[in-house]
Amino acid sequence: MAGFVERMRNGDIKSLIARNGIFVAFVAFMIAFGIGSDRFLTFDNLESVVRSSAMIGIMALGVTIVVISGNLDLSVGSMLSFGTVMVVDLHDKIGPGPAILVMMICVLLLGAVNGFLIGFVRLNSLIVTLGMLSAIQGLTLIYSGGKNVDVNPSTQDTTWFRVFGRGEVAGIDMPIIIFFALASFVGFIIAFTPYGRRVYAVGGNPTAAVFSGIRRNRVVFSTYIVSAFCVGIASIILGSRVMGSQNNVGQGYELLVLASVILGGTSLLGGSGSILKTVIGVLILGFIQNGLLLLGYPYFAQWIVTWIVIILAVWLDVAAKRGRLLSPIA
16 A cells, blocks of 8 residues: 555656546536536537537547648648538539539548648648648639539428438437547547557658558558548538538638647657547537637637647647656757
8 A cells, every 4th residue: 555655656646647638637627617607517508519519520530640640631621611612512413412422532532632642752741731721722712613602492401411410319419429429430440450550650650660561651641531531521511500601611620620639639740649539629629619708708819728728738748758848958
């Protein structure tokens, strides 16, 4: 017993907090906002926050895998705009089923371009996806002719397409169900399959991964396909919920997605991360924004607080790797 107490004093508690800091932060935020507002912890408010966070969360699942592999994907916001505009526009022209299929194929092709340039041509992921952000936004404007698109108002309440964004199962909104189901599936793949181990290996030490027989280019290519697939699912949900789309509907989402991934503890250096913690990161951002609004703070305050939270998360991640808060190099 004395030995156990001594070990706890010597750093086991600190180690536990370091490994599970995101969960501690989540509980702390929930308690703080719950005390500050009596509406915060109501079921309707909690459900509303999770529902509104589901779309960002779904995209964050794919980006988490990309970041674990040691790369970035800043094109997801523009890709969301493209996918949503396309699926909504094609809904009345060829029907919801074919519209979803065509949109998913096109979005996966865009992901394949990212994957090819980064995985096989070995270009920098930041430059490639930043360029694709602009290119896909331009492609969206060309496709739509610069106009917003809408599903025919006479069919909005009767089409089965509405189930993805407006449907419920056992009283639970469909976006929430899709989000957690996809998170469970992706989390299992990345944590318990050989593919997941290859992704971690490529992100942790690309050179060692290659010498151990892992096809780095194929793994990196596949991560961008997964990311594009998740964006396609998010496009279906957004189009189904709104039954329309603006050309820039996804603008800025790439920053929220990446912020959620970073806040969840996925290292920008690659090789480490968790789908579960990304989900928590998504929910923390959602609850921070909601809590600040309920406490009466102006809308722009959430961006400042979000920035502070992200900086602290990155700082602690780097500090954990080098063993100290400040750089040893002057």
